[in-house]
Amino acid sequence: MTKTVVITNFFRFYNLIWKLALPFLKRNKRLRQGFEKRISSSHLSLADLWIQAASAGEAYLAVAVLLELKPKTPLNVLITTTTAQGMDILKSELTPGRVSQSIDLTIDWFPFDMPDLAGAAVRAVNPGVMVLLETELWPGLLFSLKKKNAKILMINARMSQKSFGRYLRTRCLWKHLAPDLIMAISDQDRNRFQMIFETSKIKTMSNIKFDSIDADFYFSPPGPDKIQNILPSPLPLSILASVRRQEEKQAFLMLKKMFSLFPNQVAAVFPRHMNRLEAWKKMLSFLDLKVYLRSELYSPVTTPGIILWDVFGELKTACEFASVVFVGGSLKPLGGQNVIEPAGRGAVTITGPYCEDFAWAAEEMIKKGLLIQKKTWKAIAETMAETLLNPVNREDQKALVQSCLQSKKGGTRHACDEILKIFDLLN
Numbered sequence: 001m002t003k004t005v006v007i008t009n010f011f012r013f014y015n016l017i018w019k020l021a022l023p024f025l026k027r028n029k030r031l032r033q034g035f036e037k038r039i040s041s042s043h044l045s046l047a048d049l050w051i052q053a054a055s056a057g058e059a060y061l062a063v064a065v066l067l068e069l070k071p072k073t074p075l076n077v078l079i080t081t082t083t084a085q086g087m088d089i090l091k092s093e094l095t096p097g098r099v100s101q102s103i104d105l106t107i108d109w110f111p112f113d114m115p116d117l118a119g120a121a122v123r124a125v126n127p128g129v130m131v132l133l134e135t136e137l138w139p140g141l142l143f144s145l146k147k148k149n150a151k152i153l154m155i156n157a158r159m160s161q162k163s164f165g166r167y168l169r170t171r172c173l174w175k176h177l178a179p180d181l182i183m184a185i186s187d188q189d190r191n192r193f194q195m196i197f198e199t200s201k202i203k204t205m206s207n208i209k210f211d212s213i214d215a216d217f218y219f220s221p222p223g224p225d226k227i228q229n230i231l232p233s234p235l236p237l238s239i240l241a242s243v244r245r246q247e248e249k250q251a252f253l254m255l256k257k258m259f260s261l262f263p264n265q266v267a268a269v270f271p272r273h274m275n276r277l278e279a280w281k282k283m284l285s286f287l288d289l290k291v292y293l294r295s296e297l298y299s300p301v302t303t304p305g306i307i308l309w310d311v312f313g314e315l316k317t318a319c320e321f322a323s324v325v326f327v328g329g330s331l332k333p334l335g336g337q338n339v340i341e342p343a344g345r346g347a348v349t350i351t352g353p354y355c356e357d358f359a360w361a362a363e364e365m366i367k368k369g370l371l372i373q374k375k376t377w378k379a380i381a382e383t384m385a386e387t388l389l390n391p392v393n394r395e396d397q398k399a400l401v402q403s404c405l406q407s408k409k410g411g412t413r414h415a416c417d418e419i420l421k422i423f424d425l426l427n
Helices: 001-024 056-068 084-093 117-124 139-147 161-169 170-176 186-197 210-216 245-261 274-285 315-319 338-346 356-367 378-387 394-408 411-426
Strands: 049-053 075-081 104-111 129-133 151-157 181-184 201-204 237-243 266-271 290-294 306-308 324-327 348-351
Touching: 001 139, 049 056, 056 075, 056 084, 056 129, 056 151, 075 084, 075 201, 084 104, 084 290, 117 139, 129 411, 139 170, 139 338, 139 356, 151 411, 161 170, 161 186, 161 210, 170 186, 170 245, 181 411, 210 338, 210 394, 237 245, 237 315, 245 266, 245 348, 245 378, 266 274, 266 315, 266 378, 266 411, 274 306, 274 356, 290 411, 315 338, 315 356, 324 378, 338 356, 338 394, 356 394
Parallel strands: 049 075, 049 129, 075 104, 129 151, 151 181, 181 201, 237 266, 237 324, 266 306, 290 306, 324 348
Antiparallel strands: none
C-alpha cells in the first residue's frame, strides 16, 4: 500500500471519528458558545494571513503579534480562536485603531478539525500564510493547507517532553504535514521539532511572553467594577493564580494555613478553568471567612476574606496590586504556568516543585532569587505569610525582574519580521 493511500485512509477514518463525536461535543459547556460556526465555513471570508490562537494564553500572544505587525501594503488578516476566553480577549484587546491601518482584521471562531470542515474553511479563507501559535498541530487543518499550498509558520513553538513522546510515536503521519517554518523558543524545543518534522526549516526565537512584562494591554473591563475599584484597602492582597483541578485540595489547605499565620489579608483565588467555580464555592464554605465573588464587587474589600475570581481575563491586572502570588499548575506534575507576568509586575512570585513547561524562564529567575520555588503546599503557605509580614518594595522587585529578562525580549518583532518576509517572497 502506498504512502498516499495510507494517508488518505487515515483522514477518512479521522473524519468519521469527528462525525461521531460532534453530537457529544455540542453538549459540552465550553464548546457550546459559537458551536454553529465551529461546524460551518459560510461565515468565513478570504484572508491573506490566518492566525490561530487556541485559548487565553495563545490569544495574548496573538494580540502582541497583531499590535506589532506593520505591513507596508494592505493585508487581510483573519484571527480565530477555539475558546470563549480567547474570543473575549481578542475582541477586548484588538479594538479598532489599535492595529496598523494597513491591516483589515476579522475575528472569528476556529472550526473543528474534522477534515471535511477544515478543508471547507481553508477553501473559504484561502490564506497565503497560516500562523500557528505554540503547539497547535491540527492534522485536518495542516492536511488541507498543504493541499492548497499555503505557507505554514509556527511561532513561539514549544514541545514538552510528554508531547514529544506522543508526536515521536506518530511521526509517520506528521512528516507529511510539516510546517514550512518553525520558530522554537529554545534549542531543546528546536531539536524536538526537528525529529518530528525533518523537512521543516527550524529557527529559534525569544519567547514572546518575555515581551509581555511591560506590555501596555490588559483585559480589564471599564466602569465602576474595574479592578482598581474593588481591590482590598488597606489590607494586602495575596493571589493563588491558575489553580488546576488536581491541586485544589492542596490550595485549600494553603489558604487555611496562610490565614492562620497572617489573618489580616485578602486572598484572591483564580481557578484555571471557570467550570471549577462551583467546586471552589463548596470548598470555601468550610472556612470561617467571608467569601466574595469578583462579579459582585463594586467597592473595595475592607475586611479579611477571600475573593473567588469568577470573571475571566483579569489575572494580569490583579498581579499589579498583589503583594505575593502563587502560580498554580505546579503542586502536581502539570507543567506549571507562566511565572513571568506576576514577577514582572512587582509581586513576590512562588511556584511549586513542578514548572518544567516554563523552565525557559523559571530556572534563571530562581538562580537570581526572583522566583521562589518550594516543594510542598505548607512551605508555600508559610512563605506567602512571611512575605506579607515583611513586604518587599514592588518597584525594586519589578526593576530586578525586568533587568534580568531584558536581553530575552524581542521575540514579537522577530516573529513579525518572519511573517512579512514570507509575504515578500510570495509577492
